[in-house]
Amino acid sequence: MRIPMINLYKKQSGYLLLIIILITSLQLVSFVAKAQTVDLFKMQDEQDKKDKKEKTDITTSIFKTTRLVNGQTIENTGSGILDVKISHRFGTVNTGPYNFFGLDQGTMRIGLDYGITNRLEVGIGRSNYNKEFDGFFKYRILRQSTGKVEMPISISFAPTAIWRSLKDQPETYPIHTSDHFYFSNQLLLARKFNDYISIQLVPTMVHYNITPTTAIHNDFYSMGLGLRERLSKRLNFTAEYYYQLNKYPGYNNSLSLGLDIETGGHVFQLFFTNSTGINESSFITQTEGQWDKGYIRFGFNISRVFTLVKHNQSTTW
Amino acid sequence: MKKVTILLVLLFTCFALQAQKIFATKTGQIKFNASSPLEKIEAVNNQVDSKMVDKTGQIVFSVLIKSFRFENQLMEDHFNENYLETSKIPKADFKGFISNITTVDFSKEGRYQIELNGTLTIHGVSQKVSTTGTLTIVGSKPTITGIFKIKIKDYGITGLYIGDKIASEAEINVKCEYQ
Numbered sequence: 034m035r036i037p038m039i040n041l042y043k044k045q046s047g048y049l050l051l052i053i054i055l056i057t058s059l060q061l062v063s064f065v066a067k068a069q070t071v072d073l074f075k076m077q078d079e080q081d082k083k084d085k086k087e088k089t090d091i092t093t094s095i096f097k098t099t100r101l102v103n104g105q106t107i108e109n110t111g112s113g114i115l116d117v118k119i120s121h122r123f124g125t126v127n128t129g130p131y132n133f134f135g136l137d138q139g140t141m142r143i144g145l146d147y148g149i150t151n152r153l154e155v156g157i158g159r160s161n162y163n164k165e166f167d168g169f170f171k172y173r174i175l176r177q178s179t180g181k182v183e184m185p186i187s188i189s190f191a192p193t194a195i196w197r198s199l200k201d202q203p204e205t206y207p208i209h210t211s212d213h214f215y216f217s218n219q220l221l222l223a224r225k226f227n228d229y230i231s232i233q234l235v236p237t238m239v240h241y242n243i244t245p246t247t248a249i250h251n252d253f254y255s256m257g258l259g260l261r262e263r264l265s266k267r268l269n270f271t272a273e274y275y276y277q278l279n280k281y282p283g284y285n286n287s288l289s290l291g292l293d294i295e296t297g298g299h300v301f302q303l304f305f306t307n308s309t310g311i312n313e314s315s316f317i318t319q320t321e322g323q324w325d326k327g328y329i330r331f332g333f334n335i336s337r338v339f340t341l342v343k344h345n346q347s348t349t350w
Numbered sequence: 351m352k353k354v355t356i357l358l359v360l361l362f363t364c365f366a367l368q369a370q371k372i373f374a375t376k377t378g379q380i381k382f383n384a385s386s387p388l389e390k391i392e393a394v395n396n397q398v399d400s401k402m403v404d405k406t407g408q409i410v411f412s413v414l415i416k417s418f419r420f421e422n423q424l425m426e427d428h429f430n431e432n433y434l435e436t437s438k439i440p441k442a443d444f445k446g447f448i449s450n451i452t453t454v455d456f457s458k459e460g461r462y463q464i465e466l467n468g469t470l471t472i473h474g475v476s477q478k479v480s481t482t483g484t485l486t487i488v489g490s491k492p493t494i495t496g497i498f499k500i501k502i503k504d505y506g507i508t509g510l511y512i513g514d515k516i517a518s519e520a521e522i523n524v525k526c527e528y529q
Contacts, residue, residue, distance in 0.1 A: 073372075073403060088414070093427055094431045338422060
């Protein structure tokens with residue numbers, strides 16, 4: 034009886050020894066594994082490299098605000114934000130010191146722009162030039178981006194309707210309400226080349242519901258060219274030119290040169306322009322001034338934004 | 351019997367060595383506040399990428415600066431373009447250690463005061479940072495919260511308004527729930 038017991042015990046201890054050796058070797062393996070333990074710093078560096086390729090970075094601030102001088106830029110008002118715009122054009126500079134170089138007179142537009150989504154903006158405005166009301170929307174079709182999705186340009190579509198409320202001169206033909214309407218369709222194509230230069234092209238069609246004679250077509254085609262060049266962190270030079278393919282007789286192409294000054298929550302724009310009106314039909318097709326004769330106006334745009342709808346703000350903690 | 355004890359001890363140490371766990375999240379939150387009496391400047395980022403190792407206490411936070419959301423779109427644009435220069439420097443990160451990680455029992459629910467030491471890199475400038483935070487364990491999932499302040503100028507961020515419309519110190523609020 035005794036002998037087999039010892040044998041069994043010996044046998045058991047043999048097993049135990051074997052298991053101990055096994056576990057020790059396992060531990061050695063895990064020790065090696067610990068030596069190669071996870072290094073989060075390295076992992077993060079690799080992740081950063083991967084992210085550069087796999088994430089899409091949308092280019093922002095192609096232009097500084099939603100208007101270049103008179104016309105639209107590719108930029109939209111952010112969603113839930115109301116932008117109050119006051120635009121003012123003084124009289125022409127060449128009227129001399131008696132008229133205080135134009136500062137005695139003024140043309141203006143008051144407007145409200147609102148961002149429904151980050152892609153869709155709507156706006157209304159009233160100009161004292163021809164007592165016109167205007168309404169528009171602007172929709173982002175494509176957005177310039179780098180990274181996973183490489184998009185070289187941004188594209189937006191901006192149609193405008195304008196109603197002239199100025200009373201009519203007595204005419205030989207009957208005038209209908211619809212005759213007071215103008216429409217414009219603009220496609221905005223923009224690219225930010227680097228932090229310093231952005232350029233946009235604006236193919237435009239302006240439609241007049243009525244023109245004085247049948248010899249003048251109702252549709253006017255033009256190509257807008259916009260430029261922003263950064264001078265310093267808060268100062269940008271802007272230029273805007275609309276080349277008209279067919280002109281309303283007696284009118285010129287609109288050219289404006291200005292400065293965008295950024296001040297905290299708003300952008301202040303100062304410029305010289307040969308245009309009088311501030312909405313699409315009036316500044317693109319009804320520009321009277323000529324730069325070479327000093328028939329230009331000094332002007333400014335003030336924009337102040339108000340947050341109406343707060344979003345993505347989880348401030349509960 | 352002795353051998354069995356040795357065996358058990360060995361077995362336990364073996365497990366202890368193997369059980370090194372990485373906790374991670376991609377939806378952590380970082381809020382910063384650089385408001386002055388003149389202007390409210392606050393932003394939230396809900397896409398903070400963070401990882402933590404329970405045994406070593408190694409911890410990493412990484413944020414895409416463009417994912418900070420402001421109430422005012424224009425302020426967000428200025429923040430990205432003029433202050434943080436995100437087109438050149440898209441990310442900010444923190445790499446460091448929880449120095450008192452051994453006091454944390456990940457298997458038990460509770461609140462622990464933790465000490466964080468490491469390097470904070472914002473705007474391409476690295477600074478040594480040490481701060482305290484809270485690690486809470488609920489249902490075996492850890493959550494880290496913490497508040498600390500940084501001097502904006504320490505990170506090479508310049509602008510006329512810093513110290514005027516913008517506070518010279520920004521308060522940073524972190525909350526990460528790990529999986």
